[in-house]
Amino acid sequence: MVTTTERGGSGQDIRRDNPIKAFFRATELDTRILGMVGAMLVIWVIFDVWSGMLRPNEGLFGGAFLTPRNLWTLLVQTSSIAVMTTGMVLVIVMREIDLSVGSMLSMVAVFGAVLQVYHLGPALGVGHPAIWIIAMAACLLAGTLVGAFNGYLIAFLQIPSFIVTLGGLIAYKGVAFLLASGETVAPMDKTFKIVGGGVPEGWLGPFWSWTLGILACIGIVLALISGRKQRKKFGFPLRPIWAEVTLAAIGSAAVLGTTRVVTSYPWPFKLIEQYATANNVPIPQGVEDKSGAAICMAGDQIVRCTDGLIYYTGYAAPVLIALIVGGAMTFLASRTRFGRYIYAIGGNPEAAQLAGINTRLVTVKVFALMGFLVGLSAIIASARLDAATNALGQSNELYVIAAAVIGGTSLAGGVGTVYGALLGALTMQSIQSGMQLLNLPAAFQDIVVGTVLVIAVFVDQLYRRRIK
Amino acid sequence: MATPLVELRNISIAFGGIKAVDNVTVDLYPGEVVGLLGHNGAGKSTLIKCLSGAYRRDSGQILINGEEVQINNPRDAKALGIETIYQALALADNVDAAANLYLGREILTRWGTLDDVAMEAEARKVMGRLNPNFRRFKEPAKSLSGGQRQSVAIARAILFNARILIMDEPTAALGPHETQMVADLIHELKRQGLGIFLIDHDVHSVKKLCDRAAVMKNGQLVGIVKVDEVTEDDILAMIILGKRPDQLTPKDKEAVH
Numbered sequence: 090m091v092t093t094t095e096r097g098g099s100g101q102d103i104r105r106d107n108p109i110k111a112f113f114r115a116t117e118l119d120t121r122i123l124g125m126v127g128a129m130l131v132i133w134v135i136f137d138v139w140s141g142m143l144r145p146n147e148g149l150f151g152g153a154f155l156t157p158r159n160l161w162t163l164l165v166q167t168s169s170i171a172v173m174t175t176g177m178v179l180v181i182v183m184r185e186i187d188l189s190v191g192s193m194l195s196m197v198a199v200f201g202a203v204l205q206v207y208h209l210g211p212a213l214g215v216g217h218p219a220i221w222i223i224a225m226a227a228c229l230l231a232g233t234l235v236g237a238f239n240g241y242l243i244a245f246l247q248i249p250s251f252i253v254t255l256g257g258l259i260a261y262k263g264v265a266f267l268l269a270s271g272e273t274v275a276p277m278d279k280t281f282k283i284v285g286g287g288v289p290e291g292w293l294g295p296f297w298s299w300t301l302g303i304l305a306c307i308g309i310v311l312a313l314i315s316g317r318k319q320r321k322k323f324g325f326p327l328r329p330i331w332a333e334v335t336l337a338a339i340g341s342a343a344v345l346g347t348t349r350v351v352t353s354y355p356w357p358f359k360l361i362e363q364y365a366t367a368n369n370v371p372i373p374q375g376v377e378d379k380s381g382a383a384i385c386m387a388g389d390q391i392v393r394c395t396d397g398l399i400y401y402t403g404y405a406a407p408v409l410i411a412l413i414v415g416g417a418m419t420f421l422a423s424r425t426r427f428g429r430y431i432y433a434i435g436g437n438p439e440a441a442q443l444a445g446i447n448t449r450l451v452t453v454k455v456f457a458l459m460g461f462l463v464g465l466s467a468i469i470a471s472a473r474l475d476a477a478t479n480a481l482g483q484s485n486e487l488y489v490i491a492a493a494v495i496g497g498t499s500l501a502g503g504v505g506t507v508y509g510a511l512l513g514a515l516t517m518q519s520i521q522s523g524m525q526l527l528n529l530p531a532a533f534q535d536i537v538v539g540t541v542l543v544i545a546v547f548v549d550q551l552y553r554r555r556i557k
Numbered sequence: 558m559a560t561p562l563v564e565l566r567n568i569s570i571a572f573g574g575i576k577a578v579d580n581v582t583v584d585l586y587p588g589e590v591v592g593l594l595g596h597n598g599a600g601k602s603t604l605i606k607c608l609s610g611a612y613r614r615d616s617g618q619i620l621i622n623g624e625e626v627q628i629n630n631p632r633d634a635k636a637l638g639i640e641t642i643y644q645a646l647a648l649a650d651n652v653d654a655a656a657n658l659y660l661g662r663e664i665l666t667r668w669g670t671l672d673d674v675a676m677e678a679e680a681r682k683v684m685g686r687l688n689p690n691f692r693r694f695k696e697p698a699k700s701l702s703g704g705q706r707q708s709v710a711i712a713r714a715i716l717f718n719a720r721i722l723i724m725d726e727p728t729a730a731l732g733p734h735e736t737q738m739v740a741d742l743i744h745e746l747k748r749q750g751l752g753i754f755l756i757d758h759d760v761h762s763v764k765k766l767c768d769r770a771a772v773m774k775n776g777q778l779v780g781i782v783k784v785d786e787v788t789e790d791d792i793l794a795m796i797i798l799g800k801r802p803d804q805l806t807p808k809d810k811e812a813v814h
Contacts, residue, residue, distance in 0.1 A: 323678040424670040426663050429652070433660055436649035436698075443611060443647045444661035445632040503651035 115332040118339075121497055121552060122509055129516045136523035143527065153526050157353035161402060164351070165286050167518040168407035169466045169473070170485065171511050174492045175418040176459040178510040179428075181493055182435040183455055184502030185243065185250035189257025190463050190489055193235055194482030195265035197467035201228040202274035202477035205281065221280040229464040235261070236460015240453035250456075258486065265479035275476035285472030286405030289360060295352040298403030302348035306341040313337055351408070355382040356400040362391050365398055372398050407469045411511070414462065419507045431455060435503035491538070492517050495545040517541070560623040562587050562752040563721055568607055568617035577603040579776040580617075585721070585752040590743060592767035592784070593756045594796055600776040601756050605723050608754070609641040610634035621721075632661075640719035642710045642727055650699035654691075655680035657698055658713045683712045687742070704735035711742060722746060725756045740766060760789050760796070774799040 113120055133155060141152030149155035173190050180187045205224040213219055239257055243250045276282075283291040293301070313333050320327055328336075356364070361384050365372055375385025377392040385397035404412075422428040430451050433441040442448050466485075471477040496513025498505030520541060524534045561584040570578045578600045585591050593601040606612040608619060610631040618625050621637055628634050634641070648657045655676040664672045664679070677694055684691045688708040698706060707727065714722055724743075728736040743753060743766055757763050763770055764784050772779040772795040780801040782791070791802040798809055 319674040323674055325674070325677065420670075426665070426671065429656060429660075429663060429671060432652055433649040433656070436651035437647065440643075440647035440649050441660070443609075443631050443641070443643060445630070445635055446661050503649075 140526045160350050161354040164408045165405050168411035169470045171411040171514040172414050172466045173489045174510040174514045175507045176462040177489045177493045178505045181498045182505045187254045188486050189254040191482040191485035192258050192261035193463045194467045196261040197232050198471040198477040198481050199265045199268045220278045232460040232464020237457035240456025244449035244452035273478045282472050286407045291406035293403040295401045298352050305344045309340040352403050354402045491542045564620040566618040570614050576776045581778045587750045590753045590767045592763035592770040595773035599773040638720035640714035641723040648698040654709050703730040722753045760792050
């Protein structure tokens with residue numbers, strides 16, 4: 090029996106451990122996740138150095154990867170997959186799988202596009218404010234219903250989820266094709282498009298981005314304080330103060346660092362010019378500099394320069410949505426009954442049922458939630474593309490599942506976290522866009538992504554075996 | 558005579574034409590331990606699952622305190638104060654002790670979120686009574702030892718003031734020390750007036766822990782005897798031969814020996 094008084098938050102004796110172990114014990118940081126973050130940072134540095142060797146750029150290590158522009162784009166590109174991944178984690182934790190998300194995304198996106206372009210537009214007049222509201226609500230509702238339908242077949246008719254959603258993968262793709270006879274449906278409603286983050290209205294700008302970042306930091310500190318208070322009230326072992334401070338510092342640094350990056354990415358030069366002329370913003374005089382991101386007047390001509398009128402993007406709408414969804418899903422998974430039941434079912438379905446949990450209803454709800462998130466991703470993807478096609482979500486199911494698995498979700502069920510899966514999505518997208526920067530052929534990218542998936546799971550298993 | 562706490566009357570349940578439980582009647586009084594014995598497949602676990610809500614009986618009645626009740630799922634049973642400790646130690650392996658204790662009955666904060674801290678506090682209290690050495694409140698159940706898991710399972714059953722406790726081979730996976738702990742606990746719960754159904758293979762422990770023993774064979778009830786009026790051999794004969802002590806021939810008695 091342990092009788093020492095100095096303990097980590099988990100109540101274990103930390104005195105005999107070496108300093109590194111003691112640090113992780115005391116802060117209760119997930120070493121697995123830290124390892125993943127580390128691996129991702131290594132990948133980033135490699136891409137930056139490598140791309141810099143091909144063509145020097147303004148990145149942190151002289152390449153094109155660690156630039157605000159690339160990182161901003163990376164976040165935007167990740168968001169559609171990231172949103173779906175948060176739901177896939179819960180599906181997989183519950184020992185189920187959803188292979189239909191990619192086809193469902195195409196189907197819902199085409200449905201939403203047909204609705205606004207062929208029906209609502211002509212009926213209400215293009216640009217009518219009701220269009221985007223109806224279209225988005227219809228996408229979310231359609232996704233939820235289709236997901237609930239999948240869940241019903243799985244939970245009540247007891248058809249394995251692999252089969253139900255494999256059928257969905259094939260069938261929903263067919264529906265997506267039929268809805269628009271295989272045509273590309275475009276363009277999207279002006280307001281609808283904001284969600285894609287491709288237009289200035291979809292960018293938060295530096296002021297609000299920083300406000301949000303600082304609020305998030307305050308939130309982190311408050312959460313740590315309230316957690317400590319709670320544990321103190323019941324007389325539980327507490328983390329050392331230095332560990333709490335370290336956690337707050339790490340969290341805040343991550344938030345502020347991200348904010349710094351996204352607020353350093355200027356609007357495209359052409360958009361600054363358009364915006365300035367449209368809104369009669371005075372453009373200062375300056376000297377032309379083709380490498381600058383700002384605009385100046387050189388005589389009566391608008392030119393690029395280093396020191397002139399400039400706007401920065403800040404957080405893009407899809408990234409904000411993915412972050413909010415990530416936060417909400419983490420809350421759902423860890424702080425609510427519903428989340429607890431999902432994990433319990435994944436850990437031991439029979440035990441969950443014997444404990445009085447309505448496992449069938451939970452299954453339907455999880456698949457409905459997955460469908461809702463697919464609907465949201467369909468909105469993001471079609472808004473970003475400014476069009477919907479029946480190929481929009483192609484192979485997305487594979488990326489979504491891969492992201493969840495790279496992020497530490499066990500296909501055996503019961504284990505997985507939302508933030509891990511988000512990191513998995515970001516890692517996978519990093520590899521893909523990194524290789525695009527290096528101009529590697531698409532076939533090669535596929536090979537690398539597939540290999541990384543397998544290696545990631547292998548390393549994860551080694552890790553788990555070691556800590557057992 | 559006092560009203561029985563539980564009466565299972567003429568319970569039958571069949572799976573695919575095979576009668577797993579065939580017209581069985583058993584009762585249980587407050588402060589009493591009734592052992593259920595029989596070979597594997599004799600139907601004792603199946604019978605008890607009708608009471609715990611895991612199975613739905615095909616026919617028969619269940620009476621609690623003399624009133625007929627409907628038990629269609631585990632929630633119904635729990636609402637009536639019937640708690641079950643399953644043989645397979647029905648714990649969710651991936652969540653911690655407190656989460657398992659409160660599975661399906663979580664304590665919520667006033668905002669409707671899980672109150673993990675309050676649950677851990679209660680868990681520490683109840684586990685402190687049952688198994689004072691237990692410290693691993695933050696670890697998933699799969700990393701606990703057999704005895705620790707069993708104490709979590711028992712704690713879960715008594716945490717919600719059960720009136721009727723069903724224990725399915727509670728000591729099967731335990732060492733001698735932990736087995737004694739369970740025996741002490743059964744005596745304590747009995748003293749508090751709970752009724753306990755104890756499913757067990759071991760005639761010796763049934764004789765020690767139970768007031769009466771109900772023996773089943775091939776889905777049917779062989780008989781119910783008071784354990785201090787019969788010998789272990791008598792009970793064994795009921796299990797093996799399916800005959801009550803008064804039906805035994807001298808030859809039967811020899812066969813059992």
